[in-house]
Amino acid sequence: MDFQTKLLKLQKKNNSLVCVGLDPVLEKLPQHLLKDADPVFSFNRAIIDSTADLVCSYKPNIAFYEAGGVKGLKSLKKIIDYLKKNYNNIPVILDAKRADIGNTNNGYTKFIFHYLKVDAVTLNPYLGKKALKPFLEYNNKGLVLLCKTSNPGSHEFQNLKIKHKKLGEVPLYQAVAYNIANYWNKNKNCLLVVGATYPKELKKIREIAGDLNLLIPGIGAQGGEVEKTVKAGKNSKNLGMIINSSRGIIYAGSKKDFASKARQETKKLKNIINKYR
Amino acid sequence: MDFQTKLLKLQKKNNSLVCVGLDPVLEKLPQHLLKDADPVFSFNRAIIDSTADLVCSYKPNIAFYEAGGVKGLKSLKKIIDYLKKNYNNIPVILDAKRADIGNTNNGYTKFIFHYLKVDAVTLNPYLGKKALKPFLEYNNKGLVLLCKTSNPGSHEFQNLKIKHKKLGEVPLYQAVAYNIANYWNKNKNCLLVVGATYPKELKKIREIAGDLNLLIPGIGAQGGEVEKTVKAGKNSKNLGMIINSSRGIIYAGSKKDFASKARQETKKLKNIINKYR
Helix, strand or coil: CCHHHHHHHHHHHCCCCEEEEECCCHHHCCHHHHHCCCHHHHHHHHHHHHHHHHCCEEEEECHHHHCCHHHHHHHHHHHHHHHHHHCCCCCEEEEEEECCCHHHHHHHHHHHHHHCCCCEEEECHHHCCHHHHHHHCCCCCEEEEEEECCCCCCHHHHCCEEEECCCEEEEHHHHHHHHHHHHHCCCCCEEEEECCCCHHHHHHHHHHHCCCCEEECCEHHHCECHHHHHHHHCCCCCCCEEEEECHHHHCCCCCCCHHHHHHHHHHHHHHHHHHHC | CCHHHHHHHHHHHCCCCEEEEECCCHHHCCHHHCCCCCHHHHHHHHHHHHHHHHCCEEEEECHHHHCCHHHHHHHHHHHHHHHHHHCCCCCEEEEEEECCCHHHHHHHHHHHHHHCCCCEEEECHHHCCHHHHHHHCCCCCEEEEEEECCCCCCHHHHCCEEEECCCEEEEHHHHHHHHHHHHHCCCCCEEEEECCCCHHHHHHHHHHHCCCCEEECCEHHHCECHHHHHHHHCCCCCCCEEEEECHHHHCCCCCCCHHHHHHHHHHHHHHHHHHHC
């Protein structure tokens, strides 16, 4: 089943637009896990087992695993294998923000889609559509392109006013949204990343991108508000969003009950999102 | 010794601006190496031993190693360790085109600077300066920001006309060059990536960026011409360039003499670059 279908199916089944970011930092893990052979795996597994019926996807950010070198990447592979084996209906989005030129991307697609076997990956659009062709050809995968990122300072280039053939004078991020929705999405496998920290920009992107699925980080720890986000981001079917929370959920507790605390927070976020859509 | 000093020292000692891209593809390696325990390592080592006195740096692109999963990344670590042990005066640039937001980058810096221990890394500027602060704080490392990339289609966003406070109406890549040279480079650790396939843009970037070091891929296999590149890209000291060739050098031969063929090509490129600068 392709990524978009799998996502929609689970969003409906679990009645949830919540994505949990699996971003473990060794220093922040509950103390009692540190004696395990692979504390990162134990941590992730507990979070997953405790939240699987409440989410529409999981999103490990590979930076948190690369931090541990080859050992960290083995933990990443292990947790993705665990998800595939036990929760094969849950799409996994690798947050990797990759992009290179032409054939070089084949190395990345081998790693991401054939070795790690995730369902979707985040990509950086700066090199353009032609460069990312090796990714875009995977019509069964999700390609989640950075558009307006959630961080302070994302305006530096993303909000520069540009001249676009179809849109006229608009900020760069709108040109990115337009091109991806209209020119990159031949295989219906594209999504956009838009930070919850910028609800006005989110609204504008929704207008430009039609019903395209948006991955929306920045809720919670980064300061994005749920009501504004949902109202600005939902599509014509009251769907079209994957709303990610990482720290707010996975570090809700720091003791033995961290997984049940994570469940509480996931449920809370799921419900408040559903309230406003 | 910091990256920029190390680079300049070796450029002068070896009288070379050539960087060899260590981008091994298993299917392209000479047959006789495939029986080795780690053919990728054997291949890289032979290339390095044969060219070390002719280069100013090596640039492994991590995509080619990730293609092999954890095993591929072990080969990458091994070849960097080999370089550090035997050729510690040669700067190693990891081509990874990374970028994430704020603290997430700490995972990448741990991996790239503390685990792999390379001297420099390529980064994508789309998220802005504030996002990349964890990288920019490494004043002893080289941070090589994508500016105008060598691929067909790089104009899609990079050449959109934007309004910039200081430059007026210019293509986006010029705003990227300006901001990096003037605002990002407080620690004198920034460089720019500019494709040899776009000599006009290269010339413009040289004007904007002053004497900043440029990493220039796209010579050879990608079609960039040496004379145009050198004339457009050199700085006021007839330096300021790291001219990369990967396929043109490492696959110059496909038999047992591949390393000496690689040496010939490296020498040829070194000399023709020096002829025009």
